[in-house]
Amino acid sequence: MEISLGGQGASSHASHIDEEGKVRVGMLFYVVVDIMFALFLVSAYVFLRGVNVNNLWFPDGTQNIDLTQTTFLTGLMVASGLCFVLAHWAVRQGIGGLVKLGITLAAILWIVTLILNVQYMGHLPFTQSGGGFASMYVLFTAYHIYHLLLGLMFVIGITIRALQGRYTRERHMGITTIGYYWYWVVVFGIVGYLLPIILPGPMH
Amino acid sequence: MSWTRKLVPSYFSGAVLAAIGFIVGSQYVWRVIGGANWDFNDPGLIGNFLEQGFLAGFVLMTFGWLIGIGAFKYPLSWMLGLKDPDHNEELRLAGKGDGIIRYFRFTTDHKVVGIQYLVVTMIMLAFGGLGAMLIRTELMFPGAWAFPKETYNTIVTMHGMLMILTVISFFVGPFGNFVIPIMIGARDMAFPRLNALSIAFLIIAMAVYAFIPFMGIGDPITTGAGVQTGWTVYGTLADQTGIGVDALAMAVILAGISSQMGAVNLITTVIAMRAPGMSYTRMPMTVWGSIGASILAALGTASLTVDLVMIISDRVFRTSFFFAATAGDYAGSGYVGGGSAWLTQNLFWFFGHPEVYLLVLPAFGFVMDMASVFSRKPLFGYKTAILGLMGVVVLSFLVWMHHEFVSGFLPELRGFYMASTELISVPTGLIFLVLLGTMWRGRIWMTVTMGFVFAFTWSFLIGGITGIYLSDVPADVQLHGGMFVTAHFHYTIVGGALMGFLGAVYYWFPKMTGRMMDEKIGWISFWGIQIGFNGTFLAMFYVGLQGMPRRVADYSPLFAGGNLVASISAFVLGASVILYFYNVIYSWKAGPIAEANPWGAKTLEWTTPTPVPLENFGEIPVVTSGPYNYAEPATPSGVPARGVEAGPAIG
Ligand code: HEM
Ligand SMILES: [Cu+2]
Numbered sequence: 070m071e072i073s074l075g076g077q078g079a080s081s082h083a084s085h086i087d088e089e090g091k092v093r094v095g096m097l098f099y100v101v102v103d104i105m106f107a108l109f110l111v112s113a114y115v116f117l118r119g120v121n122v123n124n125l126w127f128p129d130g131t132q133n134i135d136l137t138q139t140t141f142l143t144g145l146m147v148a149s150g151l152c153f154v155l156a157h158w159a160v161r162q163g164i165g166g167l168v169k170l171g172i173t174l175a176a177i178l179w180i181v182t183l184i185l186n187v188q189y190m191g192h193l194p195f196t197q198s199g200g201g202f203a204s205m206y207v208l209f210t211a212y213h214i215y216h217l218l219l220g221l222m223f224v225i226g227i228t229i230r231a232l233q234g235r236y237t238r239e240r241h242m243g244i245t246t247i248g249y250y251w252y253w254v255v256v257f258g259i260v261g262y263l264l265p266i267i268l269p270g271p272m273h
Numbered sequence: 274m275s276w277t278r279k280l281v282p283s284y285f286s287g288a289v290l291a292a293i294g295f296i297v298g299s300q301y302v303w304r305v306i307g308g309a310n311w312d313f314n315d316p317g318l319i320g321n322f323l324e325q326g327f328l329a330g331f332v333l334m335t336f337g338w339l340i341g342i343g344a345f346k347y348p349l350s351w352m353l354g355l356k357d358p359d360h361n362e363e364l365r366l367a368g369k370g371d372g373i374i375r376y377f378r379f380t381t382d383h384k385v386v387g388i389q390y391l392v393v394t395m396i397m398l399a400f401g402g403l404g405a406m407l408i409r410t411e412l413m414f415p416g417a418w419a420f421p422k423e424t425y426n427t428i429v430t431m432h433g434m435l436m437i438l439t440v441i442s443f444f445v446g447p448f449g450n451f452v453i454p455i456m457i458g459a460r461d462m463a464f465p466r467l468n469a470l471s472i473a474f475l476i477i478a479m480a481v482y483a484f485i486p487f488m489g490i491g492d493p494i495t496t497g498a499g500v501q502t503g504w505t506v507y508g509t510l511a512d513q514t515g516i517g518v519d520a521l522a523m524a525v526i527l528a529g530i531s532s533q534m535g536a537v538n539l540i541t542t543v544i545a546m547r548a549p550g551m552s553y554t555r556m557p558m559t560v561w562g563s564i565g566a567s568i569l570a571a572l573g574t575a576s577l578t579v580d581l582v583m584i585i586s587d588r589v590f591r592t593s594f595f596f597a598a599t600a601g602d603y604a605g606s607g608y609v610g611g612g613s614a615w616l617t618q619n620l621f622w623f624f625g626h627p628e629v630y631l632l633v634l635p636a637f638g639f640v641m642d643m644a645s646v647f648s649r650k651p652l653f654g655y656k657t658a659i660l661g662l663m664g665v666v667v668l669s670f671l672v673w674m675h676h677e678f679v680s681g682f683l684p685e686l687r688g689f690y691m692a693s694t695e696l697i698s699v700p701t702g703l704i705f706l707v708l709l710g711t712m713w714r715g716r717i718w719m720t721v722t723m724g725f726v727f728a729f730t731w732s733f734l735i736g737g738i739t740g741i742y743l744s745d746v747p748a749d750v751q752l753h754g755g756m757f758v759t760a761h762f763h764y765t766i767v768g769g770a771l772m773g774f775l776g777a778v779y780y781w782f783p784k785m786t787g788r789m790m791d792e793k794i795g796w797i798s799f800w801g802i803q804i805g806f807n808g809t810f811l812a813m814f815y816v817g818l819q820g821m822p823r824r825v826a827d828y829s830p831l832f833a834g835g836n837l838v839a840s841i842s843a844f845v846l847g848a849s850v851i852l853y854f855y856n857v858i859y860s861w862k863a864g865p866i867a868e869a870n871p872w873g874a875k876t877l878e879w880t881t882p883t884p885v886p887l888e889n890f891g892e893i894p895v896v897t898s899g900p901y902n903y904a905e906p907a908t909p910s911g912v913p914a915r916g917v918e919a920g921p922a923i924g
Pocket of ligand 1: 505629630632633675676694695697698701736737738739740741743744745749752753754758761762765766769770
């Protein structure tokens with residue numbers, strides 16, 4: 070391998086990716102790892118429903134989940150994502166006030182969703198031992214709550230920074246990269262909402 | 274610096290907080306929550322306060338450790354929007370000005386992390402090897418003469434899983450961290466803190482793993498201490514075995530997190546941190562192999578994590594992912610059922626098969642590099658090699674059901690999985706082609722490293738070809754669950770991955786430690802390892818074809834001859850590995866001082882001085898040609914290239 074020191078353009082990188090790009094690539098890969106996790110959960114759901122061992126996927130007498138509640142919770146999550154989209158748009162336009170508003174609203178909605186989800190999990194019409202569907206559903210909910218809890222760190226950090234006015238039109242990598250995570254959690258919320266509608270617990 | 278500042282935070286304070294965390298977590302469940310309800314006569318198969326306490330203990334233990342080593346400092350200060358650390362603070366965190374203590378701390382310098390990984394994986398290898406020796410002791414003669422059968426099963430499980438974790442960490446750990454950033458001309462990994470965190474997770478995972486044999490002693494409900502499932506921890510078995518399986522599942526989840534972090538970090542480093550001129554087609558094969566492995570780790574590990582989470586939750590929270598019974602069967606136990614045994618098999622093997630290639634892909638890369646260096650020839654077919662590596666990456670996600678040929682799951686698909694499995698031998702064949710083409714007519718410099726390259730070629734060939742036997746459904750129906758399978762994967766993992774690793778240690782030792790390894794002890798241990806290894810596993814093929822099942826403490830006298838040979842050879846292998854370890858320790862302390870480029874290699878890491886300074890390069894180099902140009906006159910401080918320009922060499 071031939072090298073030259075101090076030669077042409079020693080300051081430029083072959084990869085042409087700077088400090089910001091590094092964080093972006095890293096966050097993207099993190100989200101990919103998380104997506105794989107979700108993919109296996111969904112596969113397990115479909116699998117257990119498909120084989121329906123001993124007809125115990127959804128044992129007789131099990132009560133189904135309450136769709137109005139899940140619709141409401143998913144709606145909150147989507148609203149949080151939309152506020153974030155707004156803030157992301159505003160920061161690219163350089164509208165400082167809207168960034169603060171958007172991020173703060175998104176963060177509040179996130180935290181409210183977290184609290185309501187914990188409460189929801191405590192009041193499901195079945196327990197985790199109530200057959201295949203019940204086990205899967207509780208695991209989905211727990212995974213969503215884990216997402217929201219882990220994200221709390223990002224949410225608090227980004228809100229403080231936004232309120233300090235540290236995100237500008239030129240420098241807002243934090244919003245972009247945390248956005249990846251934010252949107253993915255919203256998407257997972259929607260997947261977890263739709264799955265029991267498309268492939269419901271009761272099989273008939 | 275005062276002593277307290279040196280020791281807090283460090284691994285020592287981490288260990289103290291981890292111990293406190295474990296005690297608080299477990300005692301809270303046992304005494305406070307469980308106190309009144311403690312009931313060993315629980316009618317359920319499993320799932321009592323005992324194991325819930327252990328689990329709470331492990332979780333708090335992990336948090337205590339992370340707090341104790343100071344891993345939360347940066348995330349917290351980021352979260353609160355405090356000032357970002359400046360370059361000086363970063364350098365201090367990287368261990369600037371610290372002596373030996375920086376190896377016992379949350380240190381961000383990738384070279385320190387690399388050495389930490391090297392030591393930790395070597396210790397893991399030693400314990401795994403001890404397990405192997407115990408197994409071979411038991412199997413030396415027919416009859417369960419050395420251990421109770423439950424103990425034997427636990428040893429087999431612990432040996433298997435520990436070795437898998439060891440080999441997963443072998444490459445991306447020590448070399449991926451130490452060598453690869455320098456190889457691509459970077460000052461550090463992309464995320465130095467994540468890097469330090471990944472070794473921290475591996476260490477705490479091993480601490481949890483160490484609990485396995487001690488858990489559940491005296492518990493009348495579970496079947497004694499330890500885990501008797503085999504390394505595959507099928508959920509259906511795990512639901513019924515001793516409570517040690519909780520520790521195993523926790524430890525493997527933590528180690529999985531560690532390897533996922535390492536993988537994300539390595540991929541990002543290679544994408545984003547290459548020096549000017551270091552295009553993708555100028556990266557050494559070591560980098561390509563490690564990238565392939567990282568992709569597999571990033572995409573596959575989650576499947577195992579889901580499996581293990583379900584196992585824990587089946588046991589502790591009485592879910593029924595793998596629990597198929599009808600409601601009446603376990604009335605009163607809290608179980609309903611509705612789970613499937615096939616779910617655990619599919620989740621495990623969807624991770625499991627990519628994982629076996631994750632073990633061997635970096636070895637492919639390393640071996641190709643080392644073959645080129647010691648044949649003094651450019652790599653034969655650089656792009657072919659990349660094609661081979663990436664072909665393996667893609668195909669390895671499409672073959673997992675060859676582990677389930679006899680499980681009764683979708684027998685119609687067996688033809689497809691047979692074909693896709695056999696297809697993998699095509700990209701693998703490309704790698705062999707490149708390897709042989711590189712050595713062909715080279716002027717071979719027979720170092721111990723090169724010895725290991727030859728050993729790799731020989732044993733991986735046998736491993737791969739016996740794999741083709743196993744992918745053949747009619748043959749597998751006979752051989753599944755037997756010693757033939759065990760011999761097959763030891764030929765691929767020990768013969769492939771471990772040989773590559775041992776060669777790589779020998780090769781990069783001068784750069785990592787500043788000293789050369791002893792050539793003479795090296796050769797003695799090399800031949801001992803080869804004789805011992807082949808003796809052990811050829812004999813195991815033989816008893817496997819005779820029909821001996823695996824994972825049994827006792828066997829028919831019919832198999833006595835082969836097993837005796839295997840056991841004696843295994844002890845030769847064990848002794849030789851000990852000699853290798855002795856060589857490492859002895860040479861690290863007293864070996865001859867190494868020059869900067871003792872092998873005259875062309876890759877970037879050999880252009881740096883030894884020991885490699887903090888931040889590696891004074892000035893980032895500009896790369897102007899590929900990694901294998903032995904026709905070029907000389908590398909900085911290297912010996913002149915031999916071979917190619919000397920005309921066709923004979924022999
Ligand atoms: C040409 C390549 C290969 C083929 C065709 C192949 C094929 C197979 C097949 C069909 C089995 C299932 C045997 C059974 O349980 O009945 C198997 C098992 C196994 N193979 Fe391979 N294999 C190949 C390469 C590898 C490599 C490279 C590794 C690791 C580095 C590996 C590690 C394993 C392991 C660990 C098992 C046994 C798992 C267990 O049951 O505990 N194989 N192989
Ligand atoms: Cu396989």
